[in-house]
Amino acid sequence: MNAITLKNNQLALSNVTKPVLKANHVLVKINQAGICSTDLEIVKGYVPNFDGVLGHEFVGTVDEIGAGISQDILEKRVTATINVGCNSCAVCAAEGAEHCPDRTVIGIINRDGIFAEYVSVPQENLVFIPADVPDELAVFTEPLAAALRIREQLCVPPSQSVAVVGPGRLGMLVGWALSLSGNEVVMLGRREQSLDLAKKWGLSTGLTADIADNDFDFVVETTGNEAGLAHALRITRPHGTIVLKSTYAGPANVNLTKLVVAELNVIGSRCGPFEPAVRLLTTPQAQKILDMIDGRYALSDGLAAIEKAAEPGVRKILLKP
Amino acid sequence: MNAITLKNNQLALSNVTKPVLKANHVLVKINQAGICSTDLEIVKGYVPNFDGVLGHEFVGTVDEIGAGISQDILEKRVTATINVGCNSCAVCAAEGAEHCPDRTVIGIINRDGIFAEYVSVPQENLVFIPADVPDELAVFTEPLAAALRIREQLCVPPSQSVAVVGPGRLGMLVGWALSLSGNEVVMLGRREQSLDLAKKWGLSTGLTADIADNDFDFVVETTGNEAGLAHALRITRPHGTIVLKSTYAGPANVNLTKLVVAELNVIGSRCGPFEPAVRLLTTPQAQKILDMIDGRYALSDGLAAIEKAAEPGVRKILLKP
Numbered sequence: 020m021n022a023i024t025l026k027n028n029q030l031a032l033s034n035v036t037k038p039v040l041k042a043n044h045v046l047v048k049i050n051q052a053g054i055c056s057t058d059l060e061i062v063k064g065y066v067p068n069f070d071g072v073l074g075h076e077f078v079g080t081v082d083e084i085g086a087g088i089s090q091d092i093l094e095k096r097v098t099a100t101i102n103v104g105c106n107s108c109a110v111c112a113a114e115g116a117e118h119c120p121d122r123t124v125i126g127i128i129n130r131d132g133i134f135a136e137y138v139s140v141p142q143e144n145l146v147f148i149p150a151d152v153p154d155e156l157a158v159f160t161e162p163l164a165a166a167l168r169i170r171e172q173l174c175v176p177p178s179q180s181v182a183v184v185g186p187g188r189l190g191m192l193v194g195w196a197l198s199l200s201g202n203e204v205v206m207l208g209r210r211e212q213s214l215d216l217a218k219k220w221g222l223s224t225g226l227t228a229d230i231a232d233n234d235f236d237f238v239v240e241t242t243g244n245e246a247g248l249a250h251a252l253r254i255t256r257p258h259g260t261i262v263l264k265s266t267y268a269g270p271a272n273v274n275l276t277k278l279v280v281a282e283l284n285v286i287g288s289r290c291g292p293f294e295p296a297v298r299l300l301t302t303p304q305a306q307k308i309l310d311m312i313d314g315r316y317a318l319s320d321g322l323a324a325i326e327k328a329a330e331p332g333v334r335k336i337l338l339k340p
Numbered sequence: 341m342n343a344i345t346l347k348n349n350q351l352a353l354s355n356v357t358k359p360v361l362k363a364n365h366v367l368v369k370i371n372q373a374g375i376c377s378t379d380l381e382i383v384k385g386y387v388p389n390f391d392g393v394l395g396h397e398f399v400g401t402v403d404e405i406g407a408g409i410s411q412d413i414l415e416k417r418v419t420a421t422i423n424v425g426c427n428s429c430a431v432c433a434a435e436g437a438e439h440c441p442d443r444t445v446i447g448i449i450n451r452d453g454i455f456a457e458y459v460s461v462p463q464e465n466l467v468f469i470p471a472d473v474p475d476e477l478a479v480f481t482e483p484l485a486a487a488l489r490i491r492e493q494l495c496v497p498p499s500q501s502v503a504v505v506g507p508g509r510l511g512m513l514v515g516w517a518l519s520l521s522g523n524e525v526v527m528l529g530r531r532e533q534s535l536d537l538a539k540k541w542g543l544s545t546g547l548t549a550d551i552a553d554n555d556f557d558f559v560v561e562t563t564g565n566e567a568g569l570a571h572a573l574r575i576t577r578p579h580g581t582i583v584l585k586s587t588y589a590g591p592a593n594v595n596l597t598k599l600v601v602a603e604l605n606v607i608g609s610r611c612g613p614f615e616p617a618v619r620l621l622t623t624p625q626a627q628k629i630l631d632m633i634d635g636r637y638a639l640s641d642g643l644a645a646i647e648k649a650a651e652p653g654v655r656k657i658l659l660k661p
Contacts, residue, residue: 273592274590275592275608279584284605
């Protein structure tokens with residue numbers, strides 16, 4: 020089958036063997052895949068020695084099932100959580116598969132991803148997609164869950180002022196998700212043009228450099244770059260909270276004096292809950308998420324799609340096998 | 341009067357004018373002063389354009405009082421909280437003088453410190469020292485309060501494993517304070533010799549480099565250097581907490597990937613509550629804090645005292661006018 024693979028830091032459209040079905044696994048035929056910033060970071064070398072099929076945002080159809088799995092799920096539309104824990108260690112029990120030291124992660128750590136025609140996933144990772152959520156919306160389940168993760172970790176009182184640094188593919192979902200409970204959310208970008216979509220969605224906007232020091236209670240950093248983090252530190256008020264939603268590839272050179280002196284709370288945030296994300300995708304207002312689609316490519320054009328996704332200002336690029 | 345001053349980055353023993361008493365202020369005759377790492381950082385340039393008398397850890401005797409202050413406090417032994425807010429802004433009201441943007445800080449920001457014969461402090465900053473706390477112990481009130489600040493900010497369940505990176509002048513107080521409610525506290529140092537005092541105090545100890553990854557629930561970083569922070573990130577378990585107790589002079593070059601991927605909580609921590617610190621200093625077990633005194637100098641020998649305090653492994657150096 021066709022797949023976008025990375026091996027020895029070489030990205031390629033490859034012909035790979037269709038996955039062999041294992042016990043407790045399900046073979047899913049990919050309907051749509053989304054390219055995210057983590058994929059682009061992996062291409063740049065964020066995961067040393069990555070070797071396999073890339074990609075982890077998808078919606079598909081159950082095509083084959085392993086032994087002992089009910090036939091009822093055949094032909095159902097699904098996506099899947101991406102972390103696969105060992106299910107036997109203390110970390111799996113206490114903190115979940117997301118933090119298992121021996122975990123595999125679909126398309127990220129030691130497990131083939133979904134830029135392919137088929138993927139094999141453990142049955143327990145499956146999340147079913149309701150009929151009223153079309154494929155092009157369902158493909159946003161994983162990043163929307165990541166946005167919702169913030170509310171799983173922290174109380175964000177609706178009266179707190181919220182800024183999201185970076186109006187990109189993750190930032191927009193974070194801003195929208197945090198606005199749903201009444202918070203005023205200000206999307207911050209480096210250029211006016213980057214804020215057009217936020218304005219269309221009715222979110223407040225601002226140029227990051229124009230924001231006064233200590234202006235926000237709660238700041239979400241989604242850019243994954245040092246400058247974004249420096250701004251987040253600068254604009255957060257004493258005793259305020261910063262959520263880091265993007266991994267930083269390599270060491271960051273950052274002045275942490277403000278963190279200590281203003282007694283800030285900085286919290287890392289990664290994968291989130293899929294079921295709440297799917298519930299939100301069934302609401303009428305979620306239709307606006309389709310605005311984020313900046314390109315649709317065939318899987319066979321995957322290399323061009325990844326190149327497009329890496330252009331500044333581009334949000335979601337979809338891949339269809 | 342004699343004072344240790346810093347002007348144009350030049351440390352000196354100077355003859356300065358005795359402070360003029362202002363309304364709502366009290367003139368305190370210094371009995372003992374302590375040298376802390378922040379003083380050494382200021383000497384190295386941490387506070388740009390610092391110009392005045394250094395020092396903020398002290399115990400003294402009320403010598404003169406401003407208009408409208410009760411005579412009853414004359415001759416009382418006191419120390420003082422170090423932040424002086426404007427008392428009229430929203431930050432003072434909501435977060436306290438410690439975070440007022442226009443605050444002065446004794447010996448740190450735009451206010452003369454206590455490496456002198458006298459200091460003038462606002463009456464509302466005074467904290468009285470009970471008769472059973474000798475001067476050489478009372479001088480530890482400010483750093484012990486800073487250690488207790490951690491329990492003002494966070495719940496540290498007694499069953500959580502706690503590591504303190506850096507068995508220095510602040511680290512020892514942090515380790516002792518956190519051990520008082522039943523937590524096992526492991527003091528971590530770079531050299532065996534640095535752990536002798538921790539062992540004498542009955543705290544667990546370890547060499548930082550020997551600690552396995554993800555080994556602690558709760559880690560306090562007290563070294564203020566990049567290597568200490570890198571270790572703290574390394575040894576904290578997924579979903580664990582890191583408290584930064586030391587300011588970092590200048591930018592830190594640090595890999596923040598673990599913070600995001602393991603969803604750590606990093607919180608800055610600064611000045612703490614004085615009254616609880618004084619209460620602890622009246623307990624028999626607090627006598628051990630006197631073990632931290634590594635030298636006693638006359639104020640007139642203050643330059644030598646500061647040099648001594650900057651030597652590796654040296655903890656508290658006292659200055660007596």
